[in-house]
Each structure stands twice: as structure tokens, then as C-alpha cells.
Amino acid sequence: MTGLYVHIPFCAVKCFYCDFAAFSGQKKQIERYLAALEAEAALLPPRLPQTLYVGGGTPSELDAEQCAQLFERLRRAYPGARLTESTFEGNPDSLDAEKLEVLARAGVTRLSIGLQTADDELLKSVGRRHSAADFARVFRLARAAGLPAISVDLMYGLPGQSLDSLRATLDFVLALSPEHVSLYGLQVEDRTLFSKRGVETDEDLGREMYELAIAQLARAGLEHYEISNWARPGHRSRHNVNYWRRGDYLGLGASAASFLGGVRSSNDEKLAPYLAAIEAGRRATAESEVPAGLEELGEEAFLGLRLIEGFVPSDGLRRAFEGPWAVLKARGLTREDGPRWRLTPEGVFTANDVFKEFVPPFQPQEARA
Ligand SMILES: C[S@@+](CC[C@H](N)C(=O)[O-])C[C@H]1O[C@@H](n2cnc3c(N)ncnc32)[C@H](O)[C@@H]1O
Ligand code: SF4
Numbered sequence: 001m002t003g004l005y006v007h008i009p010f011c012a013v014k015c016f017y018c019d020f021a022a023f024s025g026q027k028k029q030i031e032r033y034l035a036a037l038e039a040e041a042a043l044l045p046p047r048l049p050q051t052l053y054v055g056g057g058t059p060s061e062l063d064a065e066q067c068a069q070l071f072e073r074l075r076r077a078y079p080g081a082r083l084t085e086s087t088f089e090g091n092p093d094s095l096d097a098e099k100l101e102v103l104a105r106a107g108v109t110r111l112s113i114g115l116q117t118a119d120d121e122l123l124k125s126v127g128r129r130h131s132a133a134d135f136a137r138v139f140r141l142a143r144a145a146g147l148p149a150i151s152v153d154l155m156y157g158l159p160g161q162s163l164d165s166l167r168a169t170l171d172f173v174l175a176l177s178p179e180h181v182s183l184y185g186l187q188v189e190d191r192t193l194f195s196k197r198g199v200e201t202d203e204d205l206g207r208e209m210y211e212l213a214i215a216q217l218a219r220a221g222l223e224h225y226e227i228s229n230w231a232r233p234g235h236r237s238r239h240n241v242n243y244w245r246r247g248d249y250l251g252l253g254a255s256a257a258s259f260l261g262g263v264r265s266s267n268d269e270k271l272a273p274y275l276a277a278i279e280a281g282r283r284a285t286a287e288s289e290v291p292a293g294l295e296e297l298g299e300e301a302f303l304g305l306r307l308i309e310g311f312v313p314s315d316g317l318r319r320a321f322e323g324p325w326a327v328l329k330a331r332g333l334t335r336e337d338g339p340r341w342r343l344t345p346e347g348v349f350t351a352n353d354v355f356k357e358f359v360p361p362f363q364p365q366e367a368r369a
Pocket of ligand 2: 010011012013014015018019020022056057058091114
């Protein structure tokens with residue numbers, strides 16, 4: 001299976017926590033960027049994707065005509081593609097009925113709306129420009145437009161966010177019955193306003209929030225299928241599950257990554273060099289690597305373990321990480337379920353500690369034997 005990721009790096013303003021390739025004040029470049037995406041597709045190895053994910057940045061910063069143009073260009077670039085899933089990310093302040101109609105007509109099957117929190121004061125304090133009411137209005141418009149599934153992006157561990165605030169946010173969102181919810185714990189990334197302000201996360205409160213969310217989402221009938229993702233039956237993100245299973249994917253756009261036949265590459269994050277390379281008929285690759293040896297096997301583990309049901313490890317992985325795996329099991333963080341390796345409930349809470357065992361620098365050889 002091959003996925004296609006298309007990165008749209010435009011945002012109205014930069015949120016205080018965000019380190020993604022997302023630029024404000026660049027909307028005049030959109031038409032040029034859309035042309036570059038189509039040109040880039042012709043420079044990549046020919047593959048027919050089964051899933052499409054238009055993410056960002058904020059794809060809904062494109063106006064209705066530009067949204068239609070984007071899908072038309074993708075159809076031209078991949079004429080034989082039969083997509084089983086097509087996701088489009090948007091923010092409440094840049095989605096309206098007209099745009100949602102265009103997306104529905106273009107075959108979008110999943111709309112992913114970024115809410116983060118339903119607490120209006122908290123939204124302002126992290127640099128968001130919409131209210132909870134804006135989100136609810138857009139959610140209903142998306143239903144009316146006939147988009148088959150809606151996912152909602154939320155965050156916990158934001159400065160000043162309380163357990164009650166998170167509970168109220170989940171109640172508010174679940175009352176609308178979304179098919180899918182993503183919930184991310186705040187990461188304070190370098191190069192963000194939060195980092196400059198010295199924002200720190202509270203690990204204990206973060207864990208309480210994550211536990212609260214797991215219980216509340218389960219009661220609402222959403223299945224916890226990946227560390228940060230919940231879905232109603234039949235609504236897991238196929239595109240993202242393919243990442244965690246180390247399937248192939250093509251990436252178009254600034255900062256987009258591809259993984260094809262064991263080669264991982266990613267594009268320049270900045271708009272100007274990305275556009276310059278593509279317009280000169282060159283790929284915009286900034287980095288390329290072929291994960292091999294322990295690195296490749298470790299990646300199989302830390303990606304596969306993100307899925308709550310776990311994964312069936314390759315023989316090479318079992319052999320190379322026998323020692324660390326035995327230690328993780330003895331600590332009660334992982335377990336075997338038939339042939340599968342998976343996290344225990346405690347391991348789900350401490351997943352980042354578990355993953356450390358599978359990324360360089362690795363334990364000395366004797367710990368693996
Ligand atoms: C990169 S955004 C793109 C979608 C859209 N622009 C939005 O704001 O929702 C995807 C999601 O990543 C999450 N995110 C971004 N930065 C984060 C951070 N520093 N820590 C945790 N989650 C983050 C937010 O939940 C956000 O909705
Ligand atoms: S969180 Fe979304 S809207 Fe905010 S800066 Fe990042 S990509 Fe843009």
C-alpha cells in the first residue's frame with residue numbers, strides 16, 4: 001500500500017506551540033505552490049496511491065477555488081489512482097459552507113478539524129483565532145455538506161489547562177459524535193514562542209489528563225487504536241496506520257517526507273528553496289537516508305508499538321532486541337499477545353521511555369543478547 005501526503009504550509013497566524021512548516025503572510029504564493037505540487041509529482045517515482053492526506057499547515061487557508069484546483073492537479077498527477085481514503089485538514093476560522101461543498105465534491109472522505117480545546121480563553125492564550133462556537137458551527141456545516149467522517153484534533157498539557165477544562169472539552173466534542181479524535185500531549189518545541197517563554201510541562205498532570213481522556217473516550221464508544229488516536233469502528237485513519245506499519249508513502253510539498261522501498265527522504269522546509277528547486281525541475285530533497293541494521297529494526301518496533309493492538313515483529317527484530325524486550329516485559333511496560341508485541345496499559349502511559357530502547361544510542365550489545 002502507498003499513501004500520498006500533501007503538505008500545505010500556509011497558516012493565518014502561527015500558534016505559540018507549533019513547530020511545523022507553517023508560514024503566515026505567504027498566501028500570495030498559494031497558486032505558485034499548487035503548480036509546484038503538480039510538477040513535483042512528476043519528479044517522484046511513479047506510484048499509484050491508495051490514500052491521500054492533505055495536511056499542514058492549514059489546507060483550509062486555500063479558498064474554495066484553490067481547493068478545487070488542488071484536487072484537480074492531484075487528479076492530473078495521479079490519473080489512475082483509486083483512493084480508499086482522502087483526508088483534508090482545516091481550522092474552524094477558515095472553513096465555510098462553500099469550501100466544504102467543494103471538498104465533498106472533490107471526494108474528501110475525512111475532514112480533520114483542529115480545535116485543541118473548547119475553552120475560549122485557553123484558545124486565545126495559545127494563539128488560536130477561533131472559538132469553540134466557531135468549531136461547532138463548522139462541524140455542523142461539514143455534516144450538512146455530507147463529508148463522510150470528521151476527526152477532531154485536541155491537545156492536553158497546555159499552560160493553564162485544568163482537568164476540568166479537558167473534561168469539558170471532551171464532553172463538548174463528544175456531544176457532536178465525531179468518527180475520530182486525535183489527542184496530543186503538548187511538546188514544547190524549540191523555535192516556538194512557548195519555548196522562548198520557558199513553558200514547562202507537568203508530567204503528573206499530563207498523565208492524569210491522558211488517563212481521564214482514555215476513560216471518557218472509551219465511554220463514548222471510541223476505540224483507542226494508537227497512542228494519540230481514537231476511532232469509531234471502521235474509522236481508523238488508514239493513511240496513518242500505513243505509517244506505523246512502515247508502508248510506503250509519497251510526500252509532496254515543503255517539509256514533506258517520502259518512504260519508498262526503504263529510502264526515507266524529506267523536502268526542504270522553507271518555501272523559497274522548495275519552490276526554486278521544483279521550478280528548476282529538481283527534487284527539493286533536503287535529507288535522505290536508508291535506515292539499516294539496528295536503526296531499521298528499532299524503527300519497526302517504535303512505530304509498531306504505537307498501535308495499541310501492537311504488531312508482529314520480524315525475526316531480525318526479535319533477535320536483535322531480545323535483551324531490551326525481556327527487560328521491558330519484566331518492568332511491566334510491554335507484553336506478548338500470541339505472535340504480537342504490544343504495550344501494556346502502563347506502557348501506553350510511559351511510551352516515550354519504552355521507545356528510547358529502540359532509538360540510538362542503543363544499549364550495549366550484551367543487554368540485547
Ligand atoms: C500541525 S497541525 C495541522 C492542522 C491544523 N493547522 C491545526 O492547527 O489543527 C496538526 C495538529 O498537531 C498538533 N500539534 C501541533 N503542534 C503541537 C505540539 N507542539 N505539541 C502537541 N501537539 C501539537 C495539534 O493538535 C494540531 O491540530
Ligand atoms: S497548529 Fe496548525 S494552525 Fe497552528 S501554526 Fe501549526 S499548523 Fe498552523
